[in-house]
Amino acid sequence: MQQPSGVSPHPRDSGSSAGAAPEALTDRLLRSWLRCHRRAWLDRHGPAEERRWSSHRALTLQDQLHSFQSLLPTRPGHGEAACRAGSEGVVGLRLRGAGPGGIRLEAHPPLLLRIDSPSRWGAHAYQPVLVRQGRHLTREHRLVLALWGRLLAAEQGAPVPQAQVLAGSGSQLQQEVFKLSSGLQQQLEDVLPRLAQELEAGRQPPPLVNDRKKCTLCCWRSLCDREASAEGHLSEVSGIGSKRRDLLLSLGVTSLEQLAAADPDALASALEDHGEQHRDVAAELVAQARVQASGEPRRKAPGDPLPELAAAPGVLLYDIESDPDARDDFLHGLLRLERGENGWPDALGAAQAPYHPLLALQEHGEDRLWQRLSGLLEHYPDWPLLHYGETEAISLLRLAERQGATEAERARLRRRLIDVHQRLKRHWLLPVNSYGLKAVATWLGFRWSQRGVDGARCLLWWRQWRQDRHRAGVPPRRAAQPLERIFRYNRDDSLATWAVARWLLEAPDPALTGPADAPTPGASPRPAPSTTPDSSSTPDPTPRP
Numbered sequence: 001m002q003q004p005s006g007v008s009p010h011p012r013d014s015g016s017s018a019g020a021a022p023e024a025l026t027d028r029l030l031r032s033w034l035r036c037h038r039r040a041w042l043d044r045h046g047p048a049e050e051r052r053w054s055s056h057r058a059l060t061l062q063d064q065l066h067s068f069q070s071l072l073p074t075r076p077g078h079g080e081a082a083c084r085a086g087s088e089g090v091v092g093l094r095l096r097g098a099g100p101g102g103i104r105l106e107a108h109p110p111l112l113l114r115i116d117s118p119s120r121w122g123a124h125a126y127q128p129v130l131v132r133q134g135r136h137l138t139r140e141h142r143l144v145l146a147l148w149g150r151l152l153a154a155e156q157g158a159p160v161p162q163a164q165v166l167a168g169s170g171s172q173l174q175q176e177v178f179k180l181s182s183g184l185q186q187q188l189e190d191v192l193p194r195l196a197q198e199l200e201a202g203r204q205p206p207p208l209v210n211d212r213k214k215c216t217l218c219c220w221r222s223l224c225d226r227e228a229s230a231e232g233h234l235s236e237v238s239g240i241g242s243k244r245r246d247l248l249l250s251l252g253v254t255s256l257e258q259l260a261a262a263d264p265d266a267l268a269s270a271l272e273d274h275g276e277q278h279r280d281v282a283a284e285l286v287a288q289a290r291v292q293a294s295g296e297p298r299r300k301a302p303g304d305p306l307p308e309l310a311a312a313p314g315v316l317l318y319d320i321e322s323d324p325d326a327r328d329d330f331l332h333g334l335l336r337l338e339r340g341e342n343g344w345p346d347a348l349g350a351a352q353a354p355y356h357p358l359l360a361l362q363e364h365g366e367d368r369l370w371q372r373l374s375g376l377l378e379h380y381p382d383w384p385l386l387h388y389g390e391t392e393a394i395s396l397l398r399l400a401e402r403q404g405a406t407e408a409e410r411a412r413l414r415r416r417l418i419d420v421h422q423r424l425k426r427h428w429l430l431p432v433n434s435y436g437l438k439a440v441a442t443w444l445g446f447r448w449s450q451r452g453v454d455g456a457r458c459l460l461w462w463r464q465w466r467q468d469r470h471r472a473g474v475p476p477r478r479a480a481q482p483l484e485r486i487f488r489y490n491r492d493d494s495l496a497t498w499a500v501a502r503w504l505l506e507a508p509d510p511a512l513t514g515p516a517d518a519p520t521p522g523a524s525p526r527p528a529p530s531t532t533p534d535s536s537s538t539p540d541p542t543p544r545p
């Protein structure tokens with residue numbers, strides 16, 4: 001495999017002299033490797049300046065802290081002195097030992113819990129505690145626990161037959177005991193030499209992970225995205241996940257370019273052997289690959305993608321911010337865009353539009369939110385409600401139902417909700433590797449005013465604001481900052497949705513303008529000055545979320 005640019009071994013590895021002790025394998029490296037072999041390689045050898053701060057990791061650490069605080073009423077002790085003193089909980093104990101073939105091992109369990117069992121520290125010993133993300137223990141969790149158990153047993157001179165697993169916090173704290181079986185230790189014995197071998201200095205980086213959904217939360221994502229794009233990795237084609245990629249590889253289609261050059265009918269026949277559903281998507285995958293290879297959008301279906309806007313006096317752009325774990329939609333943001341005499345506002349006009357951030361504080365009750373939200377919606381009864389993705393429609397309709405809205409009222413609401421993402425996908429193929437709002441709006445030239453912000457970062461700000469707003473000693477202006485950032489982010493998402501909607505309104509329709517005016521390579525329908533939407537089109541059936 002060719003050495004990718006920017007992914008050369010770190011100086012500390014490439015320069016290590018013969019005979020120098022190899023670096024230890026750590027629990028973090030093991031965790032990374034179990035997620036993606038390349039990630040572990042990059043953790044050790046990758047260029048540090050390419051590693052991105054991950055808001056998801058910060059959230060995970062925050063959740064872990066809350067779980068530990070719920071488990072232990074008192075502050076844990078620190079290091080080996082706390083183990084000797086018999087603290088109920090201990091943090092900061094670095095464990096070291098040897099693995100199969102003398103591999104140096106190191107681990108840093110985030111918390112140890114005292115149990116009644118003799119050890120070299122007295123009548124008590126410790127067991128590791130892990131906070132589980134997600135509903136089930138994964139292989140990654142189990143093997144990391146096995147490593148902690150192995151090294152802790154050597155450190156305390158007593159076996160570690162089990163570990164504590166936590167999830168949630170406060171009154172929602174869940175605890176379970178996990179047995180560290182000999183079978184699990186055997187799995188660890190098998191895995192560690194492979195990990196050590198792959199991380200040897202001078203070895204090439206492993207390939208990109210097969211399922212690139214895993215990359216969403218990875219700190220090396222920017223680097224790997226660049227490489228995937230440069231090599232035309234099949235995962236770059238929107239609609240190709242790990243299973244479809246495997247199928248295409250088995251048929252000898254190994255890159256975006258090859259897929260773009262494939263005959264759709266021949267590919268459909270070849271894929272049919274693996275299931276009808278694969279045959280049916282063949283033409284769409286080839287078309288998407290061709291659009292990405294050419295860099296030009298292509299119209300999929302004629303007709304006005306947003307007929308509801310033809311006679312609308314204005315639109316409300318709607319975006320929700322949520323804490324998915326707590327199932328809490330904490331912000332309902334609405335941007336009010338009125339159609340002017342000259343048509344719909346352009347990007348500059350939209351940036352001046354009134355923004356209504358409705359906070360949903362649980363202590364105020366959901367009925368208060370519903371009063372404000374439904375009051376605002378009723379004030380603009382003929383204005384469609386534009387959103388990107390199905391989340392907003394599902395959440396709003398459920399909220400309306402919980403608050404006692406009648407079937408007729410909910411049907412009216414449903415008719416107003418327009419999923420811009422769905423309309424885009426129905427009518428257009430774009431040269432993007434994802435139809436998510438970030439990818440599409442960025443392709444259109446939209447820029448968020450705060451760089452590198454995502455939903456996880458927003459959630460961190462939300463938690464920070466809730467923690468600081470009544471805390472003594474925090475100046476009110478500083479306490480309000482996280483909320484202002486959330487509002488800015490939420491408002492930007494609505495502006496990005498409008499950028500996509502405007503593009504849909506302005507892109508030429510071959511059914512109305514004739515094939516000669518249809519978008520062709522080199523004639524990209526990029527955003528143009530404001531125009532009045534086509535009023536000759538007829539409405540689509542009501543979109544159902």
Ligand code: SF4
Binds near residue numbers: 209212
């Ligand atoms: S971005 Fe993806 S491929 Fe790259 S290291 Fe992370 S998980 Fe692996």
